[in-house]
């Protein structure tokens with residue numbers, strides 16, 4: 001019996017004793033898909049603005065450690081980075097994808113044990129090929145092998161396609177009271193004539209829009225000319241934007257675009273309340289979103 005002890009996610013809330021004015025009460029954890037091109041701030045959004053504590057599981061090609069330098073000590077103390085890398089430059093193999101999913105569910109259970117992530121943020125930061133591999137993966141044989149090898153139990157996430165595993169992990173994390181952020185890169189849309197200007201789609205598990213409550217797309221524009229991918233010399237400064245594509249029960253806000261996206265802003269728009277556990281996070285100001 002080596003499985004981490006987990007909160008079942010069951011609780012009873014007595015409305016007559018519930019203080020809606022207490023900001024730590026009734027935190028509604030959201031699951032979110034955050035999409036964008038390189039450099040639009042996907043990783044920044046979760047790591048630097050998510051409520052604490054933060055667990056970051058990184059399947060992307062970018063090292064997340066530089067963010068630790070940008071954090072105030074309070075945030076750094078409550079941040080944990082898990083880094084996965086494809087073993088060679090060819091990207092993720094199916095075998096690696098399988099192993100990564102098994103490990104992801106183990107990390108989720110270990111990090112969430114005893115409710116210590118309640119109100120915090122769990123980020124699954126995907127690389128360019130990771131989701132594509134995940135969609136093809138069937139992990140049950142790998143789980144069985146590990147259970148035989150190590151006598152490990154990996155909980156109730158054992159059987160199903162890669163999609164179902166990810167869906168199970170998202171739902172389970174949310175039931176533990178954590179905000180869940182999945183990041184996705186964008187890829188150019190092509191037609192018969194070649195790339196279609198300005199048209200992008202997310203490289204993602206095609207079930208993701210149904211798995212999450214909030215789907216948002218990040219972008220940035222030049223402060224001098226407003227261009228999305230400005231290369232002009234001396235056009236200094238960028239503004240980061242979020243566009244809400246799906247917004248759970250607040251469908252009246254879908255289509256909203258706002259600048260300087262943060263979890264506090266999104267949570268405030270969604271619930272009308274302030275998000276607890278989000279202290280000031282940046283050591284320096286200015287445009288320093290590297291990813």
Ligand SMILES: [Zn+2]
Nearest residue numbers: 222225230235
């Ligand atoms: Zn410009």
